[in-house]
Structures are given as C-alpha cells and as structure tokens.
Amino acid sequence: MKITTKGRYGLRLMLDLAGCYGGQPVALKEIARRQDISEKYLEQIIQQLNRAGLISSVRGAHGGYSLSRSPQDISVGDILRSVEVPLAPVECADDIACERSGSCAALPIWKEIKEAVEQVVDHRTLADLLPASDTE
Amino acid sequence: MKITTKGRYGLRLMLDLAGCYGGQPVALKEIARRQDISEKYLEQIIQQLNRAGLISSVRGAHGGYSLSRSPQDISVGDILRSVEVPLAPVECADDIACERSGSCAALPIWKEIKEAVEQVVDHRTLADLLPASDTE
DNA sequence: ATAAAAACATATCAATATACTAGGATTTCA
DNA sequence: TGAAATCCTAGTATATTGATATGTTTTTAT
Numbered sequence: 001m002k003i004t005t006k007g008r009y010g011l012r013l014m015l016d017l018a019g020c021y022g023g024q025p026v027a028l029k030e031i032a033r034r035q036d037i038s039e040k041y042l043e044q045i046i047q048q049l050n051r052a053g054l055i056s057s058v059r060g061a062h063g064g065y066s067l068s069r070s071p072q073d074i075s076v077g078d079i080l081r082s083v084e085v086p087l088a089p090v091e092c093a094d095d096i097a098c099e100r101s102g103s104c105a106a107l108p109i110w111k112e113i114k115e116a117v118e119q120v121v122d123h124r125t126l127a128d129l130l131p132a133s134d135t136e
Numbered sequence: 137m138k139i140t141t142k143g144r145y146g147l148r149l150m151l152d153l154a155g156c157y158g159g160q161p162v163a164l165k166e167i168a169r170r171q172d173i174s175e176k177y178l179e180q181i182i183q184q185l186n187r188a189g190l191i192s193s194v195r196g197a198h199g200g201y202s203l204s205r206s207p208q209d210i211s212v213g214d215i216l217r218s219v220e221v222p223l224a225p226v227e228c229a230d231d232i233a234c235e236r237s238g239s240c241a242a243l244p245i246w247k248e249i250k251e252a253v254e255q256v257v258d259h260r261t262l263a264d265l266l267p268a269s270d271t272e
Numbered sequence: 273a274t275a276a277a278a279a280c281a282t283a284t285c286a287a288t289a290t291a292c293t294a295g296g297a298t299t300t301c302a
Numbered sequence: 303t304g305a306a307a308t309c310c311t312a313g314t315a316t317a318t319t320g321a322t323a324t325g326t327t328t329t330t331a332t
Contacts, residue, residue, distance in 0.1 A: 001253065003137055003225040005320060008242065015241045027278065041321050047280070060329020061277040076245050089139040105151045105265050106144065109212050112260070116252040117137065124248070129241050141291065163307065177292050183309070196300025197306040 007085035009037050010045050014079050017055060018071040018126040025057070025064030045083055052082035072127035080121055087121065088114040143221035145173050146181050150215050153191060154207040154262040161193070161200030181219055188218035208263035216257055223257065224250040 016031050028046060032039035046065060049055050056068045067074065080087065088094045092101050093110040101107060152167050164182060168175035182201060185191050192204045203210065216223065224230045228237050229246040237243060 001137055001139055001143075001222055001225060003246075004318090007137075008226060011242045011245070029278080038321060040323080043280080044321090050280095057279060058329085059279045059327080062330060063278050063328085065279090086137055089137060090144060103267075105267055106147045109147070109256070109260055109265060110139075112256045113253055116256050117249055120245070120248045120252050124245055129245060131239075131241050140289090165307080174292060176294080179309080180292090186309095193308060194300085195298075195308045197304095198301060199299085199307045201308090 001089060003080075003085055006045055006048075006083045007080050009035070009042060010049060010079050010083040010085075011076065012037070013042060013046060014049065014054070014067070014074065014126055015129060017065060017067050018074075018130050021067050021071055023066075025062075025066045027064040030064075048083050049079065052078075054078060054082055067126075070127070071130055072125050074126045075122050076124045076126075076129070077118065077121035087117050137225060139216075139221055141177075142181055142184075142219045143216050145171070145178060146185060146215050146219040146221075147212065148173070149178060149182060150185065150190070150203070150210065150262055151265060153201060153203050154210075154266050157203050157207055159202075161198075161202045163200040166200075184219050185215065188214075190214060190218055203262075206263070207266055208261050210262045211258050212260045212262075212265075213254065213257035223253050 012035050013031055016035060017026060020026050028042055029039055031037075032042050035042075046055065050057055050065070054068060054074055055065050057063065057065050077087070086094075088110065090110045092098050092104065092107055093114040098104075148171050149167055152171060153162060156162050164178060165175055167173075168178050171178075182191065186193055186201070190204060190210055191201050193199065193201050213223070222230075224246065226246045228234050228240070228243055229250045234240075
C-alpha cells in the first residue's frame with residue numbers, strides 16, 4: 001500500500017506551486033532546489049501534470065510553471081491520478097475483472113479500501129494543505 | 137497504492153481456512169490447489185500468519201492448518217499486518233519521521249489516508265467476507 | 273544575430289523489491 | 303520405517319522504480 005515517489009514528489013511540487021499562486025511562473029530548477037529533488041526526474045513528473053491540465057507552462061527564458069487553476073480547485077486526487085498513482089489496492093477493485101472475480105470473497109474489501117482512499121483524496125485540495133502564509 | 141500478492145494471497149488463504157472453520161486442519165497443499173497459488177510461496181505466507189498467532193498448525197501426517205480463533209474475531213487488518221503489508225502510504229505517516237517532516241505540507245493527507253484504510257480493515261472481519269454457506 | 277535559459281521529449285540504466293523456486297530438516301501418523 | 307505433512311532458509315528471475323543522459327525546441331535579453 002505504499003505510494004511511489006511520483007505521487008509524493010508530484011504533490012510536493014504542486015504544493016510548492018500553490019505557494020506561488022498568483023505570481024510569476026516558477027522555473028522547475030527552483031522547485032527542484034527548494035524541494036531537493038532531481039530536476040530531471042521532476043521534469044518527467046511535471047510533464048504528466050502539465051498534460052493532465054493541472055498546470056500551465058511558459059517556454060523559453062524566464063519561463064516556468066504555474067497552477068492552471070486556484071489551489072482550492074485542485075484536489076489531491078486530481079494530482080495522484082495525473083501521475084498514475086493507482087488509488088485501488090488491486091486492479092479488480094476498478095472493475096478490471098480477473099478470472100476469479102465472480103466468486104472472489106476478498107473483492108468487497110478491496111473496493112471498500114479504494115472508496116475510502118478516494119473519499120479522502122477527492123475532498124482535500126491544495127488549499128487545505130497549504131501552510132498558512134504568515135504575511136503580516 | 138497497490139497491495140502486494142502477499143496481502144492478497146494471505147487474505148484468500150485465511151478466507152479459505154475460515155470456510156473450513158470448526159473442522160479438521162487443512163493441508164496447505166489443498167489450499168494451494170483450491171486457490172491456484174504456488175504451494176511453496178504460500179508456505180512462506182502461512183508461516184507469517186502462524187507466527188502472528190492467527191492460525192495454528194498440526195505437524196506430521198494428517199496435519200494442517202486451522203484458524204486459531206473464530207472468523208468474526210480476525211480482522212482484515214490483523215491479516216495484512218501479519219504479512220507485513222504497510223497500511224500507511226508513506227513511512228512518515230507512521231511517525232517514522234523524515235528530515236522534512238517538520239515542515240512537510242503533504243504529511244496530513246498521508247495520515248488521513250492511513251487512518252481511512254485502517255478504519256476499513258480493522259472493522260471488517262473474515263466473517264463479514266465469508267460467502268453465506270448455503271447449507272440447507 | 274546570437275547566446276542563454278527554460279520547457280519539451282525520449283532512451284537508457286542501476287538499484288530495489290517482488291514473486292517465486294529449491295532443497296532440505298523435522299515431526300507425526302499408520 | 304516410510305509417507306505425509308509442517309518448518310526453515312537461501313537463492314533467483316523478473317518487474318518496477320527512481321533516476322540519468324542526451325538532445326530538441328522555444329523564448330527572452332543583449
């Protein structure tokens with residue numbers, strides 16, 4: 001039931017961008033430095049978030065990334081799905097039936113787990129997680 | 137967030153034993169055949185359940201395994217923990233702090249996920265999952 | 273124009289974990 | 303005493319993960 005670094009880094013990356021929301025696009029290099037994650041690896045992850053439409057990018061010098069909508073409109077579930085973190089503990093819970101799913105006594109619990117996880121990640125947004133910026 | 141085969145096989149194995157609860161010990165070979173899982177691999181898994189005290193074994197000819205307590209007293213959480221399936225998506229959610237856990241904005245969501253999963257697996261027992269045996 | 277800075281794209285690779293196999297040693301019953 | 307079963311530990315192939323490497327394209331500033 002562990003989550004991969006893609007999911008963890010993806011969320012941290014998005015939280016970083018959420019902290020900069022409203023300002024200029026942020027270069028990946030900056031995020032990588034702040035979060036202490038390999039820039040090249042983050043590049044792959046941020047592209048998935050980009051293709052999923054969660055962020056928008058500006059190419060060229062002084063380019064960078066920014067959230068494509070407000071932090072309160074981006075759920076953790078949106079992010080995890082974008083970087084292909086499966087939310088179900090087994091594929092069958094996503095109705096990708098296996099040979100024995102007809103008689104599988106274990107299936108209901110996997111579905112319950114999946115629903116419980118979805119309940120959490122779909123109801124928490126970046127805004128919920130953002131540390132209160134102590135601007136005075 | 138995928139569960140390993142150890143977790144899946146472990147639960148199926150226990151459900152199989154739950155179906156035989158009250159009768160004679162069941163040989164692993166039979167379970168392996170019924171569930172279509174490698175006997176040698178199941179052997180390792182069943183030993184973990186044995187050491188955790190969820191099942192008891194009878195050695196020698198005509199030996200086998202049986203649940204050590206009633207199906208309604210064995211939760212799915214008991215089983216998953218016995219075979220070392222982590223219920224938290226990240227170690228930090230289990231209070232194994234990492235360097236950045238002090239300022240980690242992502243930590244709360246991992247804890248929420250962990251608690252949601254625990255809520256499910258600790259409140260479902262083998263008896264809940266056992267198909268109604270149509271003994272008439 | 274040109275150089276620098278940044279995003280975009282894809283291939284490759286090393287480390288790790290998973291899933292499974294192998295080969296016995298021990299115990300018990302018939 | 304031998305067959306059937308549990309017990310124990312080491313080894314191994316495969317898949318996944320996490321990361322590098324190399325380069326292309328786009329844009330801005332000089």
